[in-house]
Every structure is written in C-alpha cells, then in structure tokens.
Amino acid sequence: MAKSVTQEFVKGLWNEIPPFRLVLGLCPTLAVTKSVENGIGMGLATTFVLVCSNILVSMMRKVIPPKVRIAAFIIIIATFVTVVELVMQAFTYPLFLTLGIFIPLIVVNCIVLGRAEAFAYKNGIMASIADGLGMGVGFTISLASLGAVREVLGSGTLLGKPIFGAGFEPFSFLVEAPGAFVALGLMLCLMNLCGKK
C-alpha cells in the first residue's frame, strides 16, 4: 500500500496535477496567469506554503485532536502565508504588487488545505514533503504554462520580452478574465485528450 517517496512526488506532476486533474485552486489559476512571471511567482509561493504546512501537519498529526484539526491547519497555513507575504514584500516588491490580494488568499487555497487534510494528516514526514513538493511543482508548472499561453498570444511577449515582429497583432482577449476561462478550458481538454489512451 505504501508508495515510495518518488511516486508521491511524481503523482503531483501529471496524474494529480492540481488545477488540471484535480481542478482545485482555480481562483489564483484564473486570476494571476496573465504572464509567465506572475504564474511562476504565485506557484513558488504556494509551493513553499504547501511544503511547510505539510511538514508541520505531518509532524503534529498525532498531537492535533481530530475535532480541531481544521482550525489547527488554518493556523499553520496562515502563518506560512504571512511569512511568504512579508518576504515577498521585502525582496520582490513589484511582484507582490501585481499578485496583490492573491498572496493572502493562499490561506484559503483548496490545494493547501486539501493536501493537509487528505495527505499530511495521515502520512509520514518524508512522504508529506514529497507530496507537497510534487503538488507545488505541478501547480507552478500549470500556472506557468497557462501564463505562457496567455502571455504569448495575448500580449505577444514571453517573460516580458517581445517575441514576435512588429506585425503581430496581440489577441488581447486572452489577457482579460474571460480569456482565462477559455484558455483553461482548452488546456483541460488537451490534457484529457493526451491522458485518454
């Protein structure tokens, strides 16, 4: 029954890649993926919170009484989110300004709470680290790829640098909110097609 640490890590990258397979954490997925940079920033922040909260929840899983486990998870997660928020303000202020409200909102990100409840509360520390890391990296890859699609087609740039000639007319619909839904839908469709065989 017990899977290896590698398997726990790898499952987050494809089989259970958060926004596309589990369809969790859609709020930041839709809102911040206007560019690759935002996507990666958000993904890394979430990864940090995921790994740290998984470690702590797993360490304390024998101590936390089941009746107050959700409250305890929220305290742990909120603490790490605030850490991320302060550190981002201190070192990557422009990124903090663009991500804005979505950094504190990691607290209520279903992926983080979901992994604490469904995985870390029931498994050992090493497995929980692997799970958090895998989920986080998967989330980062998803946000970055969605961000890449929207940035390249929507504003004709990649990581802020123009990649097309002057003749390229950006498909600006994609950087707006409805474009996020359409792009996400198409990527989900692509994922399902690839996973079908």
Next chain:
Amino acid sequence: MGDMIKMVVVLTVLSAFSGGLLAAIRDQTKDKIELQQLQFVKGPAIRAIFQGASNDPIASRFKIKDGDVERNFFVGIFDAKSPAVAFETFGKGYGGDVGLMVGVSMDDGKMIGVGVTTHSETPGMGAKAKDDPKYVNQFKGSSTEEPIKVTNDGGKINAIGGATITSRAICAAATEASEVYKRLKPQIEEQMKAFIK
C-alpha cells in the same frame, strides 16, 4: 474532559508559536519593506523631482519628528552648494488621501517640483494628476510663503478639467508642505549638514 483540555492546549501552543514566529520575521523584514516601498511607491516621484541630482536621493534621507508624526525627508544635491529637500504631504481628494511629494530648494524656499505618489482618484479624471505631468509642473517655482490655490479659488494653478476636487487636494497638500517646510526649516537645515560635504 481530557479531550477538551488537549484541544485548548494544542491550539494555544500552536497560536503562540505562530505569533512568535511572525513577530520575529516582521522585525527582520521591516526595514527592508520600508525601503522597497520608498523605491517603488515614492521613488518615481522623488526621482522626477530630483532629476539631474548628483546623489541618490532615496539613500540620502533622514527623519524629523513633527508633532505626532515622523516625516521622511529626502535630500537632493545638484551642485556643491544648492541642496533641495523633498517630503510627502497629503490632501483630501475625491477617493481618499492624495499623497504629494514636494521638493523645495533650500536656497530660496521655492518649490523645484512636485509629484503625486499615492491616490485613489477616478482613472481618466483625477488620476491624470499622476499620469499627466502638465498639472503638477505648474507648481514649479511656487513660493512657500503664500498658500497655493486653483484659479477658481483665486490662485494661479489651472485645475485639471473635470477634477476640481483632486486639483484642490493637491493644492492643499502643497500648501501644507509649505507650512511644514517653514515650521521645520531649522531642523531640516541642521540635518542637511550631514549630506553636504
């Protein structure tokens, strides 16, 4: 009963630990965050005012206590003998406080330039005060001896079309800046000595 106590103890310990950790991190990052905010929020206005200065105005700053508030002052040195000082004041705008960075020459007490830092005015109307330098350029050379007003109120400043309240707010902030300058002039001169070599 034992269960109850355990719940309370676990949550209390967890919260206390989180609080301690966050306080420590906040202490560590406080200065860095303040610097970042200066760089990115006030930096553009300060740099515009001190265009051509031979020093880094954001690095050359000091604080003076003015009643209950502590004000940040930024020093710009153009040539060896003519320093200028910039500081921020606020006026009540249409959507809240409008922050204004005011640069005053220490030689003749005239304004060398002003720039809007933070505001929540209507985009396309009051927000022009920040986006369009035409309005704030009128303040160049204003004396700190008399209150600054828009033409409607008997002053010399042409208001922004459709944004009288914002224009008035900026005039009020500039007038307040004049008063602050007059009130704190001896202290400013005292502090300035450290920056002039």
